[in-house]
Amino acid sequence: MDDTKYINFDLLEKFMEDVFVKLGAPEDEAKIIADVLISSDKLGIDSHGIGRFKPIYVDRINSGILNPVTDTEIVKESYTTAILDANDGMGHVAGKRAMEIAIEKAKVYGMGMVTVKNSSHYGFAGYYPLMASKAGMIGITGTNARPSIAPTFGVENMLGTNPLTFAIPTDEEFDFLLDCATSTSQRGKIEKYEREGKMLPEGWVIDDEGNVRTDTEQVLIDLTKGKAALTPLGGVGEELAGYKGYGYATVVEILSSALHLGPFMKTLTDVDENGNKKPYKLGHFFIAINIENFVEIEKFRKQTGDILRELRSSRKAPGYDRIYTAGEKEYLTYQYRKDKGVPMNEVLLKQINELNDKYQLGYKF
Numbered sequence: 001m002d003d004t005k006y007i008n009f010d011l012l013e014k015f016m017e018d019v020f021v022k023l024g025a026p027e028d029e030a031k032i033i034a035d036v037l038i039s040s041d042k043l044g045i046d047s048h049g050i051g052r053f054k055p056i057y058v059d060r061i062n063s064g065i066l067n068p069v070t071d072t073e074i075v076k077e078s079y080t081t082a083i084l085d086a087n088d089g090m091g092h093v094a095g096k097r098a099m100e101i102a103i104e105k106a107k108v109y110g111m112g113m114v115t116v117k118n119s120s121h122y123g124f125a126g127y128y129p130l131m132a133s134k135a136g137m138i139g140i141t142g143t144n145a146r147p148s149i150a151p152t153f154g155v156e157n158m159l160g161t162n163p164l165t166f167a168i169p170t171d172e173e174f175d176f177l178l179d180c181a182t183s184t185s186q187r188g189k190i191e192k193y194e195r196e197g198k199m200l201p202e203g204w205v206i207d208d209e210g211n212v213r214t215d216t217e218q219v220l221i222d223l224t225k226g227k228a229a230l231t232p233l234g235g236v237g238e239e240l241a242g243y244k245g246y247g248y249a250t251v252v253e254i255l256s257s258a259l260h261l262g263p264f265m266k267t268l269t270d271v272d273e274n275g276n277k278k279p280y281k282l283g284h285f286f287i288a289i290n291i292e293n294f295v296e297i298e299k300f301r302k303q304t305g306d307i308l309r310e311l312r313s314s315r316k317a318p319g320y321d322r323i324y325t326a327g328e329k330e331y332l333t334y335q336y337r338k339d340k341g342v343p344m345n346e347v348l349l350k351q352i353n354e355l356n357d358k359y360q361l362g363y364k365f
């Protein structure tokens, strides 16, 4: 029998919002952070929703390396570009603001690109390009992150899991959404395996001798110590073209840092050279492309939809009766979860119940 407990979207969202307010976030900003997190859970991206709420946000705010108040400031601007300083605040608030600016610019000039500096973990990357696709535009984003990926032929964790994410409007009920890391897997998924007490699949992680690692709990510790590294998308070595993932991760690192000359790779940790705690100071980029500046949006939607439908109806491999296109599984998960809620395992329930007690919020989970 399935005894998984499900919590209603609105209830969980309001709970997260209330905790962020208790931690000092202004109400409107707490709403944005909670919306990004619950949107991830709604779409089934469990590695980046409630699962990250305590360890990545609550704990970091409490440890003093993350400011719950996000004072964004445009430090350089042109008709089509801007640099936004997030002042060590919440990546979600800065990210939403940056994509709003990019969309406003694209409405007038056809394209907008905004980079963000001095930011923090912005959650699931898909949230921001989806803002553009909902506005009839193509949305693109990327972010750097603490060092995790070893370059092809290397064993040292150098690059972040650096997602490169696209959302594109179609004539279907869901947008095309390609939202993934440039590593084979990413830390959020490894944390999920840990919560579920499972070993890692082979090929996700190597140690500093290049050996495959599957011991989930120790891998999470060794990743932070630089004794293990994630493989780039494509895997170890050249045979399965891991250098492509390595190359894309590098592109994201450059676009997330060099356009505002911000910190990169090894310096993106929470400890400074003297061993003191410090903010991560991540960088992100956001691009909005106004389709109407190229072709009529309805014709574009139809053609995009045709491409996706043709892919899905192409011949299936033996043993498979369905081909998916990016964003489809997330849409299907949303359809399933919208009445049921977010599945919670024991570890997550314990975490939220403890926070509920600590901040005397009176929720009943």
Ligand SMILES: NC(=O)c1ccc[n+]([C@@H]2O[C@H](COP(=O)([O-])OP(=O)(O)OC[C@H]3O[C@@H](n4cnc5c(N)ncnc54)[C@H](O)[C@@H]3O)[C@@H](O)[C@H]2O)c1
Pocket (backbone or CB within 6 Å): 045, 047, 048, 121, 122, 123, 124, 125, 126, 143, 144, 145, 161, 162, 163, 165, 177, 178, 179, 180, 181, 182, 183, 184, 185, 186, 188, 189, 323, 324, 325, 326, 327, 328, 329, 330
């Ligand atoms: N903020 C950060 O620092 C950070 C870093 C890394 C990843 N992330 C986030 O983690 C999340 C998960 O990343 P991931 O690398 O584990 O993604 P993943 O490997 O789960 O891939 C997800 C993508 O692949 C598509 N997909 C899945 N199965 C498919 C199939 N059979 N056919 C076609 N498309 C398919 C999905 O629609 C989605 O676009 C993303 O939301 C990403 O933004 C964030």
